[in-house]
Amino acid sequence: MGNKKVIISLQGRSCTGKSAVGDIVKEKYLGIYTVDFDKVKRQLSGYDRNNDAEDMRKMSFGLFELVCKTGKPILLIVTPYHDEEQYLEYKKVADIYNYSFYNFDFIASKEVLIQRYRERLDYVNKNGNKIKIRTEEEYLKILETKFFIPENSVKFDTTNTQPEEIAEKIINLIK
16 A cells, blocks of 8 residues: 555644544555644744744645655645645646545534643643644634635544544545
């Protein structure tokens, strides 16, 4: 399975479970490369989300394009696409390099997302982590923003579904 030219795109708001599911997919899908927007931005010293978000999006996209050139399977973990045009940028690159592109949209109830975010804030505060994280008020504003979901996306509600179950379904869908 590891030699298949496939892109597994996990998209959704913060705290929907993309990373948890992605970690399990990486364990089960040997040889898959990961392009994760959050991990890319954490690699750059001095990143400021208020001033550098667009630059970071461009850098993540550039990394995605470079990885596509390798022909390796890709796990793409992205924040929601702002609009169809942004999604089509990724799809165009996938098509150029002859990848099958699978979209998975992650959602959860607002109450669950807020609880998960509070747990994330607590974790960061307790561990003295240097990661800059949004306040709960900022997070609530982001929950209200609209974003683009590709028509062909398979939707997973992570409110009551375990990451292992979702990862298994994803792997089975791309076989």
